[in-house]
Amino acid sequence: MKPHKQIKDWGLGLTTPLIIAGPCSAETPEQIEQICKEMKEENMVPQLFRAGIWKPRTRPGSFEGVGEEGLKWMEIVRHHLNIPITVEVGNAAHVELALKHKVDVLWIGARTTVNPFAVQEIAEALRGVDVPVMIKNPMNPDLELWIGALERMYAVGIDKLAAIHRGFSDAYDKRFRNKPNWSMPIHLKREWTGMEVINDPSHIVGRRDGLLEVAQSAMNFGLDGLMIETHHDPDKAWSDAKQQVTPARLKEMIDSIDFKQPLENMKPDEKLQDLRRAVDHLDDQLLDILQERFAVIDQIGAHKREHHLTVFQSDRWKEVMESRTQKGVKKHLSEKFMKELLYSIHEESVKRQEKQLREAEPIKK
Numbered sequence: 001m002k003p004h005k006q007i008k009d010w011g012l013g014l015t016t017p018l019i020i021a022g023p024c025s026a027e028t029p030e031q032i033e034q035i036c037k038e039m040k041e042e043n044m045v046p047q048l049f050r051a052g053i054w055k056p057r058t059r060p061g062s063f064e065g066v067g068e069e070g071l072k073w074m075e076i077v078r079h080h081l082n083i084p085i086t087v088e089v090g091n092a093a094h095v096e097l098a099l100k101h102k103v104d105v106l107w108i109g110a111r112t113t114v115n116p117f118a119v120q121e122i123a124e125a126l127r128g129v130d131v132p133v134m135i136k137n138p139m140n141p142d143l144e145l146w147i148g149a150l151e152r153m154y155a156v157g158i159d160k161l162a163a164i165h166r167g168f169s170d171a172y173d174k175r176f177r178n179k180p181n182w183s184m185p186i187h188l189k190r191e192w193t194g195m196e197v198i199n200d201p202s203h204i205v206g207r208r209d210g211l212l213e214v215a216q217s218a219m220n221f222g223l224d225g226l227m228i229e230t231h232h233d234p235d236k237a238w239s240d241a242k243q244q245v246t247p248a249r250l251k252e253m254i255d256s257i258d259f260k261q262p263l264e265n266m267k268p269d270e271k272l273q274d275l276r277r278a279v280d281h282l283d284d285q286l287l288d289i290l291q292e293r294f295a296v297i298d299q300i301g302a303h304k305r306e307h308h309l310t311v312f313q314s315d316r317w318k319e320v321m322e323s324r325t326q327k328g329v330k331k332h333l334s335e336k337f338m339k340e341l342l343y344s345i346h347e348e349s350v351k352r353q354e355k356q357l358r359e360a361e362p363i364k365k
Contacts, residue, residue, distance in 0.1 A: 005210065005284075008160055008161075008162075009160070010132045011189075012048050012084045012104060012105070014048065016067040016196060016225055017049065017225045017259050018198060019046045019225060020046055020047070020049075020050050020198065020225065020226065020227040021046035021050065021228050021229075021250055022046070022085075022230055023052070023151050023230065023237065024054075024244060025052040025055055025063065025171065025237070025238055027053065027237075029073045029076060031186055031231075032076045033076050033080065034309065036051065036076060036077055036248065036271075037080065037232075038232050038246065039081065039230075039250075040080060043251065044247050044248075044251035044254065044345065045083060046083065046230075048085070049074075049081065049083055050086050050087070050229075052088055052239070053065050053066065053068075053070040053072065053087045053094075053098075054067065055239055056090060056109060056111045056112070058275070068114065071087070071097060071098065071100075071103065074087075079235060084104030086106065086107055087106065087109065088107050089106050089108045090108075090109065090118065091110075091121060091122065092121050092124070092125035094122075095126060099131070099361060102217045104131050105131070105132045105134060106126075106131060106132070106134070107135070107164060108122060108135045108149065110136045110137060110138055110139045110203075111139065113135055113138040113139075113145065116145075116148065116152070119153075121155055123155065126153070126156060126157075126303070127159075128157060129157075131160070131308050133151070133158050133160065133163070135149045135164065136163075136164040136200070137163070137166060137167075137184065138168075139169045139178075140169060141184055143188060143191070147188065147191060147192065150163065150195070161195070161253065162195070162197070162198055162304050163185070163188055163196070164197070164200050165180070165197050165198065166200035166204060167179055167204035168183065168184070175210075176205060176210075177204065178203055179215070180204050184217055185221070197223045197224055198216030199223045199225070200228075201214035201215045201220075201226065202227070202236075202240070202264055206243050207242045208234070208244070208249070211228065211245065212253050212256060215228070215257055218258055219257055219259050219260050223349030228245065229243055229244040230245055231245075232247070232351050233246040293345075294348070294352065297349045298356070301352060301353035301356040301357070305356050305357050311350055311357060312350060317346065320346070321339070321342055324342055325338040325339060
């Protein structure tokens, strides 16, 4: 693994790909010490050590973290590993305590990101403070809410910012604890140029066996690092036991990942340039075809208007969806992609036809 660039100017010597590791929750000083010891023995010392001090739980009665006492134990990490530490904060009181104990980096969790009032409270507590902040995506796939949380930090002077992609709630996709929805972190990097996005495969998968696959996907998509929950005895962890790995397994994973070199760090070779030009040409052809298709749709809309027909016809829509999806699959396009594409085209077609009908209606006085 070869770091390829400095991660902003955080003053902590961090580079990407940034590896963040540590337990889901700080449990005891002995636990923290043993994790540090095994990380050192395995030659798998992360760049940033994470530990949950306050744990937002769905239902009361669950383990909700050890609180301020756990912050004192973070000195064990500094003593054994000599690396910076990061903890999650959920309100202004957490911020005050974390700063009191000189926590190097703060992160805001998904359950907090979803609430602008809570994010603003944290932002106000950080006004005038020079500390890096990482923000996890909200639980639902809402890009604006994610960007808004980052903007709230930036507005009070926090310019050492990174995002954490931990996946999104999806009641139907049982493959993941939180569905990755890779387009979201990619869109974030496009909307906020230069924003580093750290992937959290632990919360995406929710179990040990799928972590490596998701971590590799994150690197393939050009994300900037990994946050992986690590415990010396995962099965006995007080929270999220199924998704934590030992320091030895963490080393195996990191050694197995093919860390990609971002294209922005190099000049594309002639072969890649030729392929990109070919794609540009094909995109022009696609746009021409779409223009022709919607011209025909406009004619259909005019016909429906003339003969007082409704815009939507369910039998025709069903036939188009089924037949076009099957044709796409035969051409090695995924069924999911075909359905999303056809839905987008159909939505635009319906809007154009409905507009024609609306404009033809007499104005009622």
